[in-house]
Amino acid sequence: MHERNRTTGALRAALALIGVFSLLTVPAGAKNAAPNPEVRVTTSMGSFVIELRPHRAPLTVKDFLHYVRSGFYTNTLIHRVVANFIIQGGGYEATPPYALKPTGPPVVNESGNGLENRAGTVGLARGANPDSGTAQFYINLVDNPELDPLPTRWGYAVFGKVIRGMSVVERIGLVPTGSFGPFKSNAPLKPIVIKSIQLITPNSSNAAAAAAKPATPHPAVKSPSSKHKVAVSPKSTAATAASASASGTKPSAAPSKPSAAPSKPSAAPSKPSAAPSKPSAAPSKPSAAPSTTETSVALDTPPPKS
Numbered sequence: 148m149h150e151r152n153r154t155t156g157a158l159r160a161a162l163a164l165i166g167v168f169s170l171l172t173v174p175a176g177a178k179n180a181a182p183n184p185e186v187r188v189t190t191s192m193g194s195f196v197i198e199l200r201p202h203r204a205p206l207t208v209k210d211f212l213h214y215v216r217s218g219f220y221t222n223t224l225i226h227r228v229v230a231n232f233i234i235q236g237g238g239y240e241a242t243p244p245y246a247l248k249p250t251g252p253p254v255v256n257e258s259g260n261g262l263e264n265r266a267g268t269v270g271l272a273r274g275a276n277p278d279s280g281t282a283q284f285y286i287n288l289v290d291n292p293e294l295d296p297l298p299t300r301w302g303y304a305v306f307g308k309v310i311r312g313m314s315v316v317e318r319i320g321l322v323p324t325g326s327f328g329p330f331k332s333n334a335p336l337k338p339i340v341i342k343s344i345q346l347i348t349p350n351s352s353n354a355a356a357a358a359a360k361p362a363t364p365h366p367a368v369k370s371p372s373s374k375h376k377v378a379v380s381p382k383s384t385a386a387t388a389a390s391a392s393a394s395g396t397k398p399s400a401a402p403s404k405p406s407a408a409p410s411k412p413s414a415a416p417s418k419p420s421a422a423p424s425k426p427s428a429a430p431s432k433p434s435a436a437p438s439t440t441e442t443s444v445a446l447d448t449p450p451p452k453s
Contacts, residue, residue, distance in 0.1 A: 197269050203262050221344075
């Protein structure tokens with residue numbers, strides 16, 4: 148009996164020691180894990196910070212950072228604003244005639260990465276083609292599940308989230324909109340300029356590179372066609388045509404979400420691209436995109452098109 152008690156006591160002591168060491172021991176990977184890259188977006192209405200998610204959307208983040216480092220976003224417009232849906236920008240010059248800037252090749256749709264289109268998240272605008280997203284991005288003002296992928300269609304790829312300055316994004320989402328310059332609808336009547344987007348996280352380049360698969364370098368820049376528009380305007384099927392077309396991942400009937408501006412799905416979702424637009428009577432998540440020179444998702448409210 149005494150022998151058994153001594154054995155039991157020894158086992159308990161050993162287990163206690165193992166527990167202590169497990170608490171004190173930090174996995175090597177945890178120590179070396181690089182922080183997620185962060186960028187500061189400075190606009191004519193204030194600035195906000197976006198945390199990127201290279202481990203969930205490696206190709207999209209790598210491409211986005213390429214544009215950031217090259218200064219591509221300097222003096223571009225937030226050209227699409229759909230209240231209670233999304234704001235979209237990063238594709239058009241901020242000076243007349245507000246031309247669509249040439250971009251590198253499109254990115255493969257990463258909408259199936261598990262990141263959802265929740266309020267404050269950042270996605271890649273695209274056209275009707277799921278793999279047509281390039282430089283334009285959108286920010287969700289509210290939860291927009293219609294921009295997420297389904298077994299029958301592609302969604303709009305989320306690759307980051309606003310972690311500071313969301314109040315600035317919300318103020319932008321309330322500005323008066325209408326027809327302005329080359330934009331037929333959902334454009335801020337007073338231009339909102341992206342003055343710059345700067346990388347502010349140390350060693351973020353290594354984090355993004357480690358997570359990303361080798362992607363084809365940006366070949367000779369081609370001038371974007373009018374297809375790259377994101378038209379995301381909540382509940383505006385016809386208006387989605389004016390919102391550009393966005394590019395996202397390939398669900399089934401390629402949704403037309405955020406590119407130039409995402410628009411929520413209607414018969415054909417037109418969200419995040421040029422500017423996503425929310426679905427109308429029958430939201431058909433991002434498929435065809437609105438008719439703008441941006442990429443857009445075809446939704447009731449055209450998804451972000453680019």
